Amino acid sequence: MxxxxxxxxxxxxxxxxxxxxxxxxxxxxxxxxxxxxxxxxNHSIGLLPHIQDLLAAxxxxxxxxxxxxxGQGPGSYTGxxxxxxxxxxxxxxxxxxxxxxxxxxxxxxxxxMKQEDKSNKRLTWVVPLLDGRRKQAFTxxxxxxxxxxxxxxxxxxxxxxxxxxxxxxxxxxxLTQLLEQAASTEPEQVPHKILFVGxxxxxxxxxxxxxxxxxxxxxxxxxxxxxxxxGALAYPRLAKGEKADVHTFVPNYTRLPEAEANLLAGxxxxxxxx
Numbered sequence: 001m002x003x004x005x006x007x008x009x010x011x012x013x014x015x016x017x018x019x020x021x022x023x024x025x026x027x028x029x030x031x032x033x034x035x036x037x038x039x040x041x042n043h044s045i046g047l048l049p050h051i052q053d054l055l056a057a058x059x060x061x062x063x064x065x066x067x068x069x070x071g072q073g074p075g076s077y078t079g080x081x082x083x084x085x086x087x088x089x090x091x092x093x094x095x096x097x098x099x100x101x102x103x104x105x106x107x108x109x110x111x112x113m114k115q116e117d118k119s120n121k122r123l124t125w126v127v128p129l130l131d132g133r134r135k136q137a138f139t140x141x142x143x144x145x146x147x148x149x150x151x152x153x154x155x156x157x158x159x160x161x162x163x164x165x166x167x168x169x170x171x172x173x174x175l176t177q178l179l180e181q182a183a184s185t186e187p188e189q190v191p192h193k194i195l196f197v198g199x200x201x202x203x204x205x206x207x208x209x210x211x212x213x214x215x216x217x218x219x220x221x222x223x224x225x226x227x228x229x230x231g232a233l234a235y236p237r238l239a240k241g242e243k244a245d246v247h248t249f250v251p252n253y254t255r256l257p258e259a260e261a262n263l264l265a266g267x268x269x270x271x272x273x274x
Contacts, residue, residue, distance in 0.1 A: 009066030011238070012051065012090065013231035016043040016083040017075025017103035018130055018199065023050045024227035025058060025065075029154045029235040031228040033058050038224060043082050051086075062094055067243075069234030071225065072100030074138045074166055074254035075130050084251045097243040101233040102252070103225060104128040104166045108142040109156075110229040111197025111221050112149045121146055122192035125163060127178070129198040132168050137203065138254060139174060140166035141181075143191065156236060168254050171203050175210045182214075193217040198224075 010032070013024045021043050024034040035054045037046065055061060070087035073080035080103070091098035107128040123145045130138035141163040149160045164181065182190055193216060196207055200220045211218040 010060070010064055011067045011069055011231050011234060012065050012087075012096075013069045013227040013234065014047065014051070014083050014087060015071030015103055015106065015225050015227055015230050016047060016079040017071045017073050018079065018107075018225055020224035020226075021046055021050065022225055022227040022230075023047070023054050024231055025054060025060065026228065026231040026235070029232065031231065034226065034228055036224065036226060043079055047082060047086055062090070065090075065094065065096055067097040067099065067234070067238055069099050069101060069230050069238075071103035071106055071227075071230050073103055073252035074168065075103050077253055080251040080253065084249070088246055088249060092246045097238060098246050098249060099234045099237055099243055100249060100252075101230055101237075102140070102166055103230075104130065104138060104140045105142060105162070106227075106229040106233055107198050107223065107225045108140070109149060109160070109232065110226045111223045112142075112144065112195065113229075114223060115195055115197070115219065115221050116148050117193075123189065125178075125182075125191040125194045127194060127196045129171075129196055129200055129203060131199040131202045135171050135203075135206075136168050137171050137174065137199075138166065138168050140164055141178070150232065154232070156232065166252070166254070171206045175206055178210070179213060182216075191216060193219065195219050195221065197221045 011026045013026060015022050019038050020036055022036040025032045033054055035050050068087045068090045070083050087098060090096055108126040112126045123143060126142045128139060132138050143163050144157060144160045146157060150156055194214065200207060200222050207220055
């Protein structure tokens, strides 16, 4: 494998897994520019113009890029598919390195940076929430200790890590699981603060109850994914020489789209009746 510990170059970072459509271009891990909007139904027609506008604003051409990083999900089935399809097209047509990162992790990282508390050097859990409807959430848990999860908003600190993997969970049971997880954790690993970030509005009642049940500090931050954090997660992996195969790369859907799930359920019911 080629040594790329000093990986540099310009990276196009994109995500459409939620209502946020976001595009950024980074160089050596530092953001050059970013364009974001919030109109989920326009993702399919708005993403390429966003990319073109940002390149033009930075006086760059597609051939000036070296890699493309994409939010791989989980999230909106259609949204995730749009970003991944565009990323694969760019990578294949321009010969760019392609890498996928967790959209939830990017949401968690960005939210943590927005809520940075310079006086807090104790352990924080960051819980991203994407509304999955019917009181379900695409969610996970990440943790860091110290003042900031990123140094100078360029490189991830060494202690940023995943506590619980991403998935779709019923919010009530999920919050109970978080309480149980914290209670069963070694004392030095119990978080001082739990920060919920993302699409928190739809879970206000459940989060309010959690705040009453949880003995530590609990905060909420309504936040949309920013592509710069897709890039921030991609650069350390690109530096190690990681990249995805363009032809086999697929989104992390987490669950079947509703139409397919209903069809499968109907087939199973029909078989059961025979």
